[in-house]
Amino acid sequence: MNETQVHVWRDLSEVPSGFGPSVVTIGNFDGVHRGHLAVLDHTVQAARAGGLRSVAITFAPHPLAVLQPERAPQPLSTPEHRLELLADTGLDAVLMLPFTPALAEWSPRRFVEEVMTGALGARAVVVGSDTRFGRRNAGDIGTLRELGAELGFTVDEVADLKAADESRRWSSTLARELIAAGDVRAATDVLGRPHRVTGVVVHGDHRGREMGFPTANLTTDSIGAVPSDGVYAGWLVRAGDDGEPGACSKHDTGERLPAAISVGTNPTFDGDERRVEAYVLGRTDLDLYGERVAVEFVEHLRPTLRFEGMESLIKQMNDDVARCREVLGVSTPA
Incomplete structure (x- = not known):
């Protein structure tokens, strides 16, 4: 800042x-x-x-x-x-x-x-x-x-300002309720920008990298209300000159990268720890370990699902990436 x-x-x-x-x-x-x-x-x-x-x-x-x-x-x-x-x-x-x-x-x-x-x-x-x-x-x-x-x-x-449907006033409580329900698009309307979760990138199970979708896993003590389990389109914001992810504003010196974000326990592999992890679209060269980043949630794509095998999971992940590009307005690499 x-x-x-x-x-x-x-x-x-x-x-x-x-x-x-x-x-x-x-x-x-x-x-x-x-x-x-x-x-x-x-x-x-x-x-x-x-x-x-x-x-x-x-x-x-x-x-x-x-x-x-x-x-x-x-x-x-x-x-x-x-x-x-x-x-x-x-x-x-x-x-x-x-x-x-x-x-x-x-x-x-x-x-x-x-x-x-x-x-x-x-x-x-x-x-x-x-x-x-x-x-x-x-x-x-x-x-x-x-x-x-x-x-x-x-x-x-x-005077209070009302939400789009005039039923409730804009408030932090309303934003949290929408986020908890996974309705991050409506939460964006309340906040005036995408909601974010901020934390340090740590090592996970490395399964994503093995499948060609390396993810940045945030620490479990990350700051920011975590949306309901599911897959989201959004952005990964890297730290600026002051070591903090930028505010998407005139102070923002950090890099913003399009991402597919997963929230949940990874039921396909019988996981039991709830995580926030983000795959930066088309990037396998990033080394973010130990870096403080923010993950911004733009749109909920689907609920968390259990897949029968790697092949069906990878196919769904490719579909998720394509949908993310569409939502975020990011072109597919040639």
């Missing part, structure tokens, strides 16, 4: 003295989906109109990962990817606060006084309708308006 264009602070102590005045927004911003983007765009435009600085406050890890780990959702993005996506909105700064048990005990007033007005010099706060903050999520829009009247900032509420 190019941090010369946006200030990135990973602790409150890093905010320079006298920063501001500013327009501030706050949220987990997991996935930085299209609902988030509406709030962030409002923040940026309000700041520019008033000659102020625009700042987003976010947290790492997710608060539930600290307070109730058993209920913590699978993240939609790594912290670094989230920072890149936030930077691309035109913000002047991002404050990514380490979420700790101590921070969780801060009252809404303390958070506003020490972070929003104290450190960031907030003159306006922009939030979505479901904003909660402070100890036990006691703070909401009403709290902000009360404190704003006292401390000298206004509060702008950005």
